[in-house]
């Protein structure tokens with residue numbers, strides 16, 4: 759368990775996690791609005807060397823992909839997703855198959871049972887304006 763005191767500390771934690779999965783892996787982010795999921799994702803992408811990482815766009819999409827060596831880095835944000843549809847699920851499953859891809863998922867709880875068994879869960883909690891409690895769980899079952 760970590761308590762971060764500002765955005766930079768959360769991003770530093772994300773960098774440490776990125777180090778573990780830079781050759782492939784799935785990171786699931788859980789936490790309420792403003793708990794720091796996107797902040798974490800930004801630090802994570804930066805640590806992977808993704809310069810073009812962007813969370814803003816005129817047309818909202820759930821999935822953004824970025825080249826990562828011979829593979830890809832995917833940032834998925836399911837905030838606006840109400841129900842999982844077959845098409846989106848198929849798309850996500852397609853790139854989950856390649857274990858060398860690096861995938862980070864905001865609001866991962868919306869994928870429920872479809873999450874891969876091997877993944878790292880990051881649970882973020884708002885404590886006060888500048889503090890967040892962050893728990894990391896490595897799942898493999």
Ligand SMILES: Nc1ncnc2c1ncn2[C@@H]1O[C@H](COP(=O)(O)OP(=O)(O)OP(=O)(O)O)[C@@H](O)[C@H]1O
Pocket residue numbers: 762763764765766767768789790791792793794795796797798837864887888889890
């Ligand atoms: N210790 C901290 N770690 C992360 N963010 C922090 C921290 N302290 C303050 N903040 C601020 O909290 C906000 C977190 O917003 P962020 O967009 O990362 O959250 P989110 O979980 O992605 O929210 P949403 O679900 O609405 O997308 C930012 O404005 C950030 O500057």
Ligand SMILES: [Mg+2]
Pocket residue numbers: 795796797835864
């Ligand atoms: Mg967000």
